[in-house]
Amino acid sequence: MSSIPFKVIRVGIIQSPTHRHSVPATRSDDAMLRYFSAGKGYYCHHDQKTELAAGFCSLFPPHTPGITICDQHDPYMYYYCRFTGTYALTLVNQINERRGTIFQVPDEAQLVDIFRRMFEIYPGPLPPERRDMPMTRLDAMLALLLTSLAESDNGPRTANLSGVILQNYLHDHLSDPTDLETIAQDLGVSKSTLVRQARKLLGKTILKAHEEMKMNWAQTLLASEQLSIADVAAHVGYRDPLYFSQVFRKHFGVSPSRWRQENLRQTPPQER
Structure with a gap:
């Protein structure tokens, strides 16, 4: 399970709840994304009370305390997805770092469309054993959902480098070759500063960090049968499919x- 980049545990919609409706922020070791499409509610923790209104998302990492409570006079409606995964939780941390745990959504139509497509893939309850299954098309939709949120708030870069800035930049450029000169120029630092700071902030070289991200994203893309191996290679910045295959095999x-064959063979037919 620890090597799976994205894994949906449960997806659904809450409509017309009773005025007493309340749920924990998160359960177990999973993260929780909610998009509120109507009405309002509140996130409560100790003396803190934050309003949740239509057009807002709440994105809570694992073990977030507190509860979400429905407004008595204007009950909310929301889409939700409970999930886990190595890359998924990395994106959650990045989005929280930039936007907080409760934020307004810039493109509501896109978010709702992704949720609806997830329902079409798997409209019924998800099996309990799904947590241990390989990645599927449903998990690829989760990847699209999180990356759309991560990429919708790309503010200007700064020469004051941090681990978050470096990781965000690399995630935003998964389809580009890893070129140190270009990265340094985009981030407003010298190449030598970039190399030195990357080792300090990421604990590894830029090349290694970007390669790991690319390979994790390649797994997500391979979970869909719609892309050829050459297409997947191009999507993660490799012009030569043979070299891409060598790097993938190394990881x-x-x-x-x-x-792909091994994972699709274990995928339930309704999720393909």
Whole structure:
């Protein structure tokens, strides 16, 4: 489970709840995303009370305390997705760092469309054993959902580098080759400063960090049968599919085509 980048645990919609409706911020070790499309409610923790209104999202990382409570006079309606995954939780931390845990959504139509497509893939209750299944198309939709939120608030870069800025930049450029000169120029620092700060802030080189992100994203793309291996390679910045396959095998011990075959063979038919 720890190596799966995205994993949906439950997805659904809350409509016309009773005025007493309340739920924990998160359960277990999972994160929780809610998009409020109508009405309002409140996130409460100790003496803190934050209003949740239509057009807002709440995105809580694992083990977030507090509860979400429905407004008695104007009950909310919301879409929700409970999830986990190595890359998914990284994106949650980045979004929270930039926007907080409760924020307004810039593109509501896109968010609702992704949620509805997730319902179409798997309209019924998800099986309990799904947590241990390989990635599927439903999990790829979660990846699209989180990356759309992460990329919708790309503020200007700054020469005051931080680990978050570096990670956000690399995630935003997964389809680009890893070129140190270009990255340094975009971030407003010298190449030598970039190399030195990256080791300090990320604990590894830029090249290694970007390669790991690209390979995790490649797994997500391979979970869909719609892209060829060459297409997946191009989406993660590799012009040569053979070289991409070599790098993928180095990380996961199998070729991209073999990884896809093994994972699709274990995927429930309704999720393909």
